[in-house]
Amino acid sequence: MGKLFERFPDPLARLLVVFLALVVVGLVVVFGLIPKSMMDVNAQWADAVKREEARPIKYAGFHACAECHEELYATKKKGYHRDLSCETCHGPAKAHTEDSDNVKPVIPAARTFCPQCHAYNPSRPRGFPQINPVAHNPLKPCASCHNPHDPKPPTTPKECSACHGEIARMKAVSHHVQLECTTCHDAPQRHKVSPRSVRPSKPGTREFCGKCHGKDATDKRAKNAPKIDLAEHGEKYVCWQCHYPHSPEVEQ
Ligand code: HEC
Ligand code: HEC
Ligand code: HEC
Ligand code: HEC
Ligand code: HEC
Ligand code: HEC
Ligand code: HEC
Ligand code: HEC
Known part of the structure; x- marks a missing residue:
């Protein structure tokens, strides 16, 4: 160099x-x-x-499932899960489509699976159906109540007895059997959807029961009601201090 x-x-x-x-x-x-x-x-x-x-192909695409699972395919297509591919829940299933006897796809039975999409999360679209997986019907698998291939939105119960069964059954065999729940409770429709945040009214005074039971009651439903002297009977206490309103039986 x-x-x-x-x-x-x-x-x-x-x-x-x-x-x-x-x-x-x-x-x-x-x-x-x-x-x-x-x-x-x-x-x-x-x-x-x-x-x-x-690379080996893992996903078959959900049209491939229609060939053998025609009914499920048709059911899902009409329901709320229509936009989910079968393999979103059952995992890659190409191998299963080729050898359905020996290769089975996963079945997502664990309670942790569905909350991936349905647990409360503020980033989800507004109005997306969400639940708190810890409090929402714990212990049972989600699929025991919801058909994963055709989930339905919750329906609003029509009857008060759907949730207040014990009270309704008690009233049904009492002297107040003819009275509707709404005779004594103003129950807004919203109470059936959000029972804890929207509450019905409850009677508050002796005069309320007096409408039917007072000596000079004028209510048209008071005809068969036994009468008492509102000024004297039971002193100053509210009536349900001594009479259960849903089963006001008086021992003879
Ligand atoms: C060539 C026909 C065929 C195709 C295509 C097919 N399957 Fe299947 N699948 C079967 C048969 C047969 C069974 C067993 C049926 C039984 O056990 O009642 C089965 C069972 C299943 C099971 C239940 C497994 C178990 O452990 O019980 C799932 C889940 C499933 N298939 C998902 C799918 C998905 C998702 C696709 C589309 C990617 C698909 N299958 C495509 C034939 C097929
Ligand atoms: C939202 C998730 C989800 C989607 C989407 C879904 N499945 Fe399922 N699938 C499940 C669950 C969970 C079970 C178990 C149900 C049970 O335990 O009762 C199941 C069970 C099955 C079974 C076996 C039991 C039965 O009901 O016959 C087959 C077969 C099946 N799915 C096929 C399909 C096919 C085909 C598609 C698409 C058309 C599909 N699944 C879409 C969650 C899903
Ligand atoms: C014991 C039965 C039962 C089980 C188990 C159950 N649910 Fe529900 N679920 C219901 C009922 C009844 C409703 C409707 C009344 C309500 O909102 O509580 C509902 C409502 C829902 C809704 C709709 C909420 C809305 O506001 O639109 C979703 C989503 C849901 N459940 C998902 C799940 C998931 C995910 C699991 C498993 C972690 C699960 N459920 C387990 C009975 C059940
Ligand atoms: C990949 C995301 C995803 C998974 C996983 C999933 N879902 Fe869904 N679910 C959806 C979507 C999307 C809708 C439709 C929402 C809409 O139309 O607003 C829906 C709708 C529902 C509804 C209808 C509630 C209503 O008020 O409209 C129920 C119930 C439900 N799913 C239960 C389940 C259960 C049970 C599982 C588990 C087996 C499950 N979902 C798994 C995405 C998912
Ligand atoms: C979806 C279930 C559901 C339905 C349907 C329902 N309720 Fe309720 N209701 C509840 C629950 C849960 C509570 C308890 C709230 C609490 O104690 O935090 C409640 C509380 C009440 C209370 C007590 C309110 C208070 O402040 O103490 C009254 C009265 C009542 N309900 C009347 C009715 C009447 C009347 C109907 C029918 C028109 C009805 N409910 C239908 C679930 C329901
Ligand atoms: C005759 C009037 C009357 C009728 C009819 C009536 N209630 Fe009541 N209800 C009352 C009064 C009064 C109270 C308040 C009791 C108290 O504060 O101790 C009450 C309290 C309640 C409560 C609060 C919890 C409790 O047990 O104290 C619920 C829930 C309730 N009512 C539901 C119902 C339902 C559901 C029906 C129909 C099946 C019904 N009520 C029918 C008068 C009535
Ligand atoms: C809309 C009218 C009406 C209202 C309001 C009403 N009741 Fe009654 N009640 C009746 C009628 C009618 C009977 C008798 C039914 C029968 O035995 O045929 C009755 C029966 C009774 C009895 C008698 C039971 C027996 O063994 O004889 C008692 C006690 C009673 N009611 C208490 C109350 C109390 C307390 C309230 C307020 C919370 C109330 N009622 C509100 C209509 C009413
Ligand atoms: C301190 C307890 C007490 C209070 C408060 C009370 N009651 Fe009574 N009530 C009784 C007893 C005990 C009886 C049965 C003995 C009798 O007839 O005096 C009775 C009987 C009745 C009867 C049946 C009368 C008959 O002839 O069969 C009615 C109706 C009644 N009460 C309504 C009311 C109403 C309405 C109120 C509220 C304004 C009320 N009670 C408040 C203790 C009470």
Whole structure:
């Protein structure tokens, strides 16, 4: 190397030699050593396609399930889960479509599965059906109450007895059997949807019961009601201090 530089005493010429040497090395690397496929975009794409094609196919797509699970396919298509692919819940099932006797897809039975989409989360779209998985009917699997292939939105119970069964059954065999719950309670429709935040009224005074039981009661439903003297009977206490309003039996 030293000898080489002795032949070029001029520093500028030495620099030129080094520069030329670098150019030669660069050309060798670019055209000789780097494989063509690393520089040619078209070749890279072709390689990528080959690589992806070589992978085993895992998902069949949900139209593939229709062939053998016609009924389930049709049911799901009409329901609230219509936009979910079968394999969203059952996992990749290509192998199952090819050998349904020996390869079974997963069945997501755990209670942790559905809350991935249905647990409360403020980032979900407004109005999306959500529940608190800890408090919402714990212990039982979700599918024991909801058909995963055709979930239905909750229906509002029509009768008070749907939730107040004990009271309704008690009243049914009492002297107040003819009275509707709403004779004594103003129950807004919303109470049936959000019972704890919207509450019905409850009678608050002796005069309320007096409408039917007072000596000179005028209510048309008071005809058969036994009468008491409101000023004297039971002193100043509210009536339900002594009479349970849902079963006001008087022992003879
Ligand atoms: C070639 C017919 C065929 C195709 C296509 C097919 N299945 Fe099945 N599948 C079956 C048969 C047969 C059974 C067993 C039926 C039984 O046990 O009652 C089955 C059972 C299942 C089960 C229950 C497994 C178990 O452990 O009980 C699931 C879940 C299932 N299939 C999902 C799918 C999904 C998802 C697809 C679409 C990706 C699909 N199948 C496509 C034939 C098919
Ligand atoms: C929301 C999730 C979900 C989707 C979407 C879904 N499944 Fe299911 N699937 C379940 C669950 C959970 C069970 C277990 C039900 C049970 O335990 O009663 C099940 C059970 C099954 C079974 C076996 C028992 C049965 O009911 O016959 C088959 C077969 C099946 N699914 C096929 C399908 C096919 C085909 C599709 C698409 C058309 C599909 N599933 C879509 C969650 C799902
Ligand atoms: C014991 C039966 C039962 C079980 C188990 C159950 N649910 Fe429900 N679910 C109901 C009833 C009844 C309603 C409607 C009344 C209500 O809102 O509480 C409902 C309502 C829902 C709603 C609709 C809420 C709305 O505001 O629109 C979703 C979503 C739901 N459940 C998901 C689940 C999931 C997920 C699981 C499992 C972690 C589950 N449920 C377990 C009975 C059940
Ligand atoms: C990948 C997300 C996803 C999974 C997993 C899922 N769901 Fe859903 N669920 C939805 C979507 C989307 C809707 C339709 C919501 C709408 O129409 O507003 C829905 C609707 C429902 C409804 C109707 C409630 C209503 O008030 O409209 C119920 C009940 C329900 N799902 C229960 C379940 C159960 C039980 C499981 C588990 C077996 C489950 N879901 C798994 C996405 C999911
Ligand atoms: C979906 C279930 C449901 C239905 C349907 C329902 N209730 Fe209730 N109701 C409740 C629950 C739960 C409470 C208890 C709230 C609490 O104690 O936090 C309640 C409380 C009440 C109370 C007591 C309010 C208070 O402040 O103490 C009255 C009165 C009542 N309900 C009357 C009715 C009448 C009348 C109807 C029919 C028109 C009715 N409810 C229908 C669930 C229901
Ligand atoms: C004759 C009037 C009357 C009728 C009819 C009546 N209630 Fe009441 N209810 C009352 C009174 C009064 C109270 C308040 C009792 C108290 O504060 O101790 C009450 C209290 C309640 C409460 C609060 C919890 C409790 O047991 O004290 C509920 C829930 C309730 N009623 C539901 C109903 C339902 C459901 C029906 C129909 C099946 C019904 N009521 C019919 C008068 C009535
Ligand atoms: C809309 C009218 C009406 C209202 C309001 C009413 N009741 Fe009655 N009640 C009756 C009628 C009618 C009977 C008798 C039914 C029968 O035995 O045929 C009766 C019977 C009774 C009895 C007699 C039971 C027996 O063994 O003879 C008692 C006690 C009673 N009610 C208490 C109350 C109390 C307390 C209230 C207020 C919370 C109340 N009632 C509100 C109509 C009413
Ligand atoms: C301190 C307890 C007490 C209070 C408060 C009370 N009662 Fe009574 N009530 C009784 C007893 C005890 C009887 C049965 C003995 C009797 O007839 O005096 C009775 C009987 C009745 C009877 C049946 C009368 C008959 O002839 O069969 C009615 C109706 C009645 N009460 C309504 C009311 C009403 C309405 C109120 C509120 C204004 C009320 N009670 C408040 C204790 C009470």
